[in-house]
Amino acid sequence: MPTELVRVIPKGAVQAWVERLIGQGEVIAPRRGPGGDEVFGTISRPEEVLWDFGNPLAPPKEFLLPQTEPLALIRRDGGSMHVEPICDEEPRILLNLRSCDLTGIRFLEQVLGQDIPDRAFLRRAESFTLVSLACTKPCPLGFCVCCGAGPFLGEGFDLQLTDLGDVLLAEAGGSKGERLLEVGEGLFRAPTSEELERRVSLEEEALRSFGEITCHFGSAMRRISTRRVDETVWAAMAPWCLGCGGCNLACPTCYCFSVKDRSVQWAGKPGDGATDAGTRWKDPGEGDLGPSWVRCRTWDSCQYEAFTLEASGHNPRADRAERMKRRFYHKVSAQYYQKDGVLGCVGCGRCIRVCMGTTDMPAVVEAIRKGAWEGAGVREVALHV
Amino acid sequence: MSDLLLPSVATILAQREETPDTRTFSLRFRDVREHEAFSFHPGQFLELSVFGIGEAPFCLASSPTRPEMIEVTVRRCGEVTDALHGMGPGGELGIRGPCGNGFDLGSAEGQDLLFVAGGIGLPPLRGLIWNVLDLRERFGRVTILYGARTPSDLVYKEELTAWAGMEGVRLETTVDKGEPGWSGNVGMVPVLFDRVDLRPESTTAYVCGPPIMIKFVVQDLLMRGFREDRVISTLERMMQCGVGKCNHCCIGHRYLCRDGPVFSFAEIKEMWE
Numbered sequence: 001m002p003t004e005l006v007r008v009i010p011k012g013a014v015q016a017w018v019e020r021l022i023g024q025g026e027v028i029a030p031r032r033g034p035g036g037d038e039v040f041g042t043i044s045r046p047e048e049v050l051w052d053f054g055n056p057l058a059p060p061k062e063f064l065l066p067q068t069e070p071l072a073l074i075r076r077d078g079g080s081m082h083v084e085p086i087c088d089e090e091p092r093i094l095l096n097l098r099s100c101d102l103t104g105i106r107f108l109e110q111v112l113g114q115d116i117p118d119r120a121f122l123r124r125a126e127s128f129t130l131v132s133l134a135c136t137k138p139c140p141l142g143f144c145v146c147c148g149a150g151p152f153l154g155e156g157f158d159l160q161l162t163d164l165g166d167v168l169l170a171e172a173g174g175s176k177g178e179r180l181l182e183v184g185e186g187l188f189r190a191p192t193s194e195e196l197e198r199r200v201s202l203e204e205e206a207l208r209s210f211g212e213i214t215c216h217f218g219s220a221m222r223r224i225s226t227r228r229v230d231e232t233v234w235a236a237m238a239p240w241c242l243g244c245g246g247c248n249l250a251c252p253t254c255y256c257f258s259v260k261d262r263s264v265q266w267a268g269k270p271g272d273g274a275t276d277a278g279t280r281w282k283d284p285g286e287g288d289l290g291p292s293w294v295r296c297r298t299w300d301s302c303q304y305e306a307f308t309l310e311a312s313g314h315n316p317r318a319d320r321a322e323r324m325k326r327r328f329y330h331k332v333s334a335q336y337y338q339k340d341g342v343l344g345c346v347g348c349g350r351c352i353r354v355c356m357g358t359t360d361m362p363a364v365v366e367a368i369r370k371g372a373w374e375g376a377g378v379r380e381v382a383l384h385v
Numbered sequence: 386m387s388d389l390l391l392p393s394v395a396t397i398l399a400q401r402e403e404t405p406d407t408r409t410f411s412l413r414f415r416d417v418r419e420h421e422a423f424s425f426h427p428g429q430f431l432e433l434s435v436f437g438i439g440e441a442p443f444c445l446a447s448s449p450t451r452p453e454m455i456e457v458t459v460r461r462c463g464e465v466t467d468a469l470h471g472m473g474p475g476g477e478l479g480i481r482g483p484c485g486n487g488f489d490l491g492s493a494e495g496q497d498l499l500f501v502a503g504g505i506g507l508p509p510l511r512g513l514i515w516n517v518l519d520l521r522e523r524f525g526r527v528t529i530l531y532g533a534r535t536p537s538d539l540v541y542k543e544e545l546t547a548w549a550g551m552e553g554v555r556l557e558t559t560v561d562k563g564e565p566g567w568s569g570n571v572g573m574v575p576v577l578f579d580r581v582d583l584r585p586e587s588t589t590a591y592v593c594g595p596p597i598m599i600k601f602v603v604q605d606l607l608m609r610g611f612r613e614d615r616v617i618s619t620l621e622r623m624m625q626c627g628v629g630k631c632n633h634c635c636i637g638h639r640y641l642c643r644d645g646p647v648f649s650f651a652e653i654k655e656m657w658e
Contacts, residue, residue, distance in 0.1 A: 071390050074436050074479075081394050081436055081477040115643065116628050118389045227657065256632040258625050259390060261437050293437045297390065300631070307633060308623045311441075311463030314596075316622065316636075326635075329658060335638035 005172040007181050007188035008195055014168060017184040018046035018095070024183055025091035028063055030056055043095070051163070055098050055139060057353060059252040063094065064125050065108060067249075068298050071120070074261065075292040086294070087120050089127045093180070096133040096161070099150030100142065100348040104252025105130060106156045107342050111255060114340070129176045131159040136202050138210045141349030143362060146215040149346040151206040162199050169199050215361065217332060217343060220368040225334035229368050231321070236373040237364065238321035240357040245301030247327070247360065250350035256307070258300040261293040302326050328364055389628055392434055392479030393419055398454060399474055403540040406461045407505065408470060409446065411454040414480065425449055426487030427513035428619060428647040431457065432627045434479030435468040442624045442642070445483060446508040448515035455480075458508035458540060484627040485646050488513050488617065493589040496615075497525040501602050503574055503594025504533050507540055509619050510593050518551065525588075528581050532559045532574035532598070536567045555581055574598060575605045585610035592618045603650055613651035620646050620653070 009017060021027050026042055030050040033039035038053045040060045070086045097105075109125050112118040135142075135151035144150030153160055159177035162169045169191060172178045181188055191199075223229050248254040300307060303324070308317045317323050330336055331344035351360040358375075367373040399411040414420035425445055434440035441463070447456035461470045472478070490513070498517060500510050517524055529548055533539045539558060549556040557577045559570035570576065574594070590611055592602050599618055606616050622634035622641050629643035637658040639645065648656075 071388075072392075076436070079475070079477075081479075083392055083394060083479065085388055085391055087388075112630060116389065116630075118630060120388045120390075255630075258631065258633075259440055261434070261439060263437060291437070295390070295392075295434075300625075300633075302632065310621070310623050311466065326658065329637065330632070330635075333638065339638055 005178055005181065006169065006191050006196070007172075007184075008164070008167045008169050008191045009184060009188045010167050013184075013187040014051075015046035017187050018043070018049055020183050021093055021095070021180065022046070024180075025093060027093045027095055028060070029095035040094075049095060051096065051133070053096075055101070055142075055348060055350075057250060057350060059104060059250065059348065059350065060094055060097060060101050061104060061108060061252050061255075063092065064105060064128065065112075065121070065255060065257075065297075065299075068262075068296050070294045071259075071297055072295045073292060074295055083295075085120070087123060089123050091127050091129075093129045093131060095131045097130060098139075098348070099132055099135060099153045100144045100147075100346040101252050102130050102132045102153060102157055103144075103147075103149035103346045104348070107253045107340075107344070107346070108255055110342055111340055129158045129180060130156075131161060131177070131180065132157045134160055134162045134203070134206070136163060136206050138206070139349065141352045142210075142347055143215045143349060144347035145207065145210045146213050146217060147343050147345050147347040149348075151210055152203040162202060164195060164198050164202070167195065169195060215345075215347065215365050216369050217345070217365060220332050220365040221334050221337065223371070224329055224332055224368050228371070229325075230371060233367055233371060233373055234321035234325045237324055237359055237367060238319070240373075240375070241303070241320055241324055241359045242357050243303050243305070243320055243323070244356070245303045246354040246356075247351040248301040248303060249299065250354045252346055252348055252350070253331075253344050254299075254301075256300045256302055257297045260296050260298055262296050264292055264294050302330070324359065324364070328368065331361070332365065332368070389630070390481070390626060392432070392440070392481050395433075395455070395478045395480035397472055397474055397476040397478065400472075403458060403542075404538050407458060407540055408461075409456055409458045409508075409540075410469070410472075411456050412478065412480065413454060415477065423452075423455070423483075425483035427490070427516050428488035428509060429483035429485045430627070430642075430646065431455070431480055431482035432484060432624075433457065433465075433469070434481075435465055435472065436477075436479055438468040439465045440479065440481075440625075441465040442484065442627055444509040444512075444619070444646075446511045448512045448519060450516050450519035456512075458505070458511070460505050481627065484642055486644065488591065488647050490516060494523045495525065497584055497588040498527050499583060499588050499590040500527075500529045500531075501574060501590060501592045501594075501606075502529075502531045503598035503602075504538060505540070506592075506594030506598070507531055510591055511541060511544070513591060514548070518548075518554070521553065526555070526584075527553060528555045528557075528583065530557050530559075530574055530577040530581070532561070532577070532594075534561045536560050536564045536569075557581060573601065575601055578605060578609065583609065585612075589615045589617065592616060607650070613654070614649045616650040617647060618650065618653065620648060 029043050030053045031041045031048045039056045073084045075082045112121045157173045160171045309315045394415040395412040396415050400408050430442045430444045432440050443457040446458045459466050502510050563571050620641050624634045625631040627642045629640045634641040636656045
């Protein structure tokens with residue numbers, strides 16, 4: 001097993017461990033939302049953590065790259081403008097991530113960290129400890145086996161947990177993971193050789209149960225990268241896409257953004273730092289302490305017509321077909337694969353869940369590969385359900 | 386501030402009207418040290434923000450050989466430019482940059498230089514032209530061809546007169562449609578090619594303007610024997626971050642804000658998406 005440190009914890013001791021983790025910083029894990037849905041959220045009591053769950057529809061990327069992320073507080077003081085950076089670097093633990101979602105977070109670190117690195121994002125990412133819970137049985141729509149993003153991970157995790165039935169096996173992938181094991185001192189013990197063997201055989205079983213490769217990225221990549229996808233394929237698919245951008249919002253690897261100034265009322269004192277941003281500004285109307293704005297990074301969608309709309313009125317991607325082509329070129333092309341070093345899909349299957357028009361990743365990859373769009377019927381081919 | 390999306394503050398020192406909808410703003414970083422540390426190449430651009438309204442990219446219209454002030458020339462056509470036009474001396478803007486690759490002037494040393502601009506396409510070339518004129522001995526003949534819709538749409542009118550009077554500089558202007566009092570050329574920019582003496586084999590051409598103008602000018606230059614890698618232009622797309630992260634300005638896997646905005650025609654014709 002390619003890990004530095006492997007420990008096991010009896011199921012009965014897990015809540016005590018989570019209790020100690022909560023003492024280390026904010027713990028975010030799958031839990032029940034107000035309406036009973038499974039969502040990622042802050043854990044205040046260990047029993048809130050879900051250990052057997054369908055992957056929440058909203059991916060955990062929002063904790064590293066919030067849908068609206070404050071970047072700086074801009075304030076007018078007399079005639080003078082002041083810009084104060086806002087960076088939230090509180091230590092947080094993301095617990096029970098699925099392998100696909102953890103791979104998605106590493107993807108974000110890669111693309112935002114390469115070329116000119118986004119240091120504020122990297123600092124924030126560094127403050128997170130990522131704990132994955134390996135998938136021992138396939139989820140209904142997942143195709144992580146096609147992207148090398150699961151069901152178990154060989155690397156990338158700080159800590160990878162495997163449910164062995166009576167115990168959880170924990171593999172540390174680095175010092176941050178080891179730290180979480182130290183926090184659980186007295187609760188963890190060394191694994192028996194039988195437990196290590198069980199861990200290996202569970203991974204083999206999981207791979208088998210995930211079945212055949214159903215989303216053929218290699219073949220799609222060859223075609224899309226060499227301009228062998230006829231424009232008529234995109235034109236045929238375009239009417240099926242509703243342009244809602246749901247695929248982008250639900251995708252663990254989508255990170256396109258815009259930058260906007262949001263008007264707020266300044267609720268702090270000048271120059272007293274801006275790290276506790278959440279408590280420092282109020283929405284307009286809650287106080288009147290002079291004009292100020294928060295410069296925000298907000299998620300955007302390449303499927304929206306205004307994504308490329310210029311002030312002149314010119315729009316190079318005014319057609320939905322052009323926008324769909326853009327999305328899949330970015331995700332699947334060899335040009336991007338070589339530039340980023342990673343595939344832009346982790347096989348979580350969320351786009352299949354959200355897309356009302358069936359133009360999800362496996363269906364479109366199939367269309368690219370075959371050079372033809374077969375309409376909604378392709379769903380049965382693409383999904384191994 | 387070194388963080389990627391964080392603006393510094395710049396102060397507007399002066400602004401002047403170029404045309405009814407276009408103004409040139411002279412800026413300095415509010416922090417003297419930041420201003421002195423700022424260096425750039427012509428062809429690079431800035432992300433300027435009117436706080437509370439938004440941020441947008443603008444080409445640097447001044448020359449690095451004249452570092453006292455940073456100049457941008459802005460046509461009023463959207464929310465940010467509208468707000469910017471409402472600002473005057475003393476106003477404070479957000480400023481990030483320089484972004485993008487800029488013109489590689491070093492590779493053009495010893496060559497004749499041809500500048501072809503249409504309308505609001507002159508500002509990206511203006512910084513380059515002053516840079517060249519300030520290092521005059523390094524280059525051969527300088528020819529500037531500039532066209533606009535009407536005489537009142539010509540920007541930098543005083544500078545056009547100054548350039549025309551300089552030794553070793555040939556300047557020709559044209560307008561699509563004349564006005565009373567206009568005695569100059571009438572017609573699209575390519576009509577000027579036959580009025581000047583060009584040596585295509587040893588000339589680097591810089592072309593900036595609306596897409597339709599670029600298309601016809603480049604076509605004409607290639608037919609006259611200009612090399613594809615010596616015909617240089619700048620491309621535009623909707624931009625947000627200016628630093629290769631937000632994905633708004635991509636053409637295929639090229640990011641205009643990082644790989645561009647300056648490209649040779651040899652590069653442009655290989656782009657697809």
